[in-house]
Amino acid sequence: xxxxxxxxxxxxxxxxxxxxxxxxxxxxxxxxxxxxxxxxxxxxxxxxxxxxxxxxxxxxxxxxxxxxxxxxxxxxxxxxxxxxxxxxxxxxxxxxxxxxxxxxxxxxxxxxxxxxxxxxxxxxxxxxxxxxxxxxxxxxxxxxxxxxxxxxxxxxxxxxxxxxxxxxxxxxxxxxxxxxxxxxxxxxxxxxxxxxxxxxxxxxxxxxxxxxxxxxxxxxxxxxxxxxxxxxxxxxxx
Ligand code: ADP
Ligand code: ADP
Numbered sequence: 300x301x302x303x304x305x306x307x308x309x310x311x312x313x314x315x316x317x318x319x320x321x322x323x324x325x326x327x328x329x330x331x332x333x334x335x336x337x338x339x340x341x342x343x344x345x346x347x348x349x350x351x352x353x354x355x356x357x358x359x360x361x362x363x364x365x366x367x368x369x370x371x372x373x374x375x376x377x378x379x380x381x382x383x384x385x386x387x388x389x390x391x392x393x394x395x396x397x398x399x400x401x402x403x404x405x406x407x408x409x410x411x412x413x414x415x416x417x418x419x420x421x422x423x424x425x426x427x428x429x430x431x432x433x434x435x436x437x438x439x440x441x442x443x444x445x446x447x448x449x450x451x452x453x454x455x456x457x458x459x460x461x462x463x464x465x466x467x468x469x470x471x472x473x474x475x476x477x478x479x480x481x482x483x484x485x486x487x488x489x490x491x492x493x494x495x496x497x498x499x500x501x502x503x504x505x506x507x508x509x510x511x512x513x514x515x516x517x518x519x520x521x522x523x524x525x526x527x528x529x530x531x532x533x534x535x536x537x
Contacts, residue, residue: 301324332517334516336520349381361381385470386474390451399455426457468501
């Protein structure tokens with residue numbers, strides 16, 4: 300379903316490429332953890348998949364579509380099929396959790412709708428269900444910037460669920476959370492992965508977390524894949 304063919308990313312002005320000839324396939328239902336030191340290219344890898352970063356060379360093929368060559372309309376549709384969560388959540392802080400989730404499924408008019416507070420009833424109900432699923436029913440009317448980090452990530456996950464994606468991408472989704480919140484978020488992601496057979500690719504920096512949750516680990520160093528295998532195959536030296 301997802302294939303990277305010799306993907307290279309050279310940022311302008313950088314001495315070496317952030318990614319170099321990355322080639323791999325990800326099958327539906329896999330839970331992939333990307334591991335590697337800071338600056339290895341993990342974030343660039345994730346962002347090339349959904350077109351947030353344009354590779355300098357190579358192709359990203361998603362269900363037969365070339366993401367790297369897709370026009371605006373196709374890329375919009377592809378991005379809706381790929382949910383993304385971030386280290387710093389990317390919520391609108393002054394809006395409550397519920398509104399943040401609702402506007403995830405709107406596009407151009409979303410801010411106007413948020414300000415006027417008008418949304419179709421079905422969308423609102425669906426958002427409440429998504430928030431219930433991530434365990435945030437009681438705090439959904441609180442401003443996002445008043446929530447804890449773990450709660451904010453749950454809002455972001457609920458927003459992604461509204462999108463009904465086929466692929467979930469996470470760029471360091473637990474890196475700024477304390478160990479307890481981090482484990483809760485990973486448990487939630489595992490639950491979603493299992494219940495929806497959601498293909499998941501997370502950029503993680505903690506080896507133990509990756510070994511606990513992932514079905515496949517990809518190690519990246521200096522823009523190249525240095526390990527690709529099962530969690531139990533990853534030695535302690537990596
Ligand atoms: P990681 O996620 O593993 O920390 P990144 O993908 O963020 O790695 O970065 C890989 C390399 O590319 C680093 O050397 C980083 O400084 C560089 N880089 C990342 N984003 C940009 C950018 N927007 N412009 C220039 N260089 C970048
Ligand atoms: P978040 O996880 O909340 O999205 P990050 O802290 O990962 O935020 O954001 C880092 C941003 O900085 C990314 O957009 C990345 O492309 C950019 N970046 C990383 N390294 C460099 C660099 N060396 N030069 C320019 N931009 C960079």
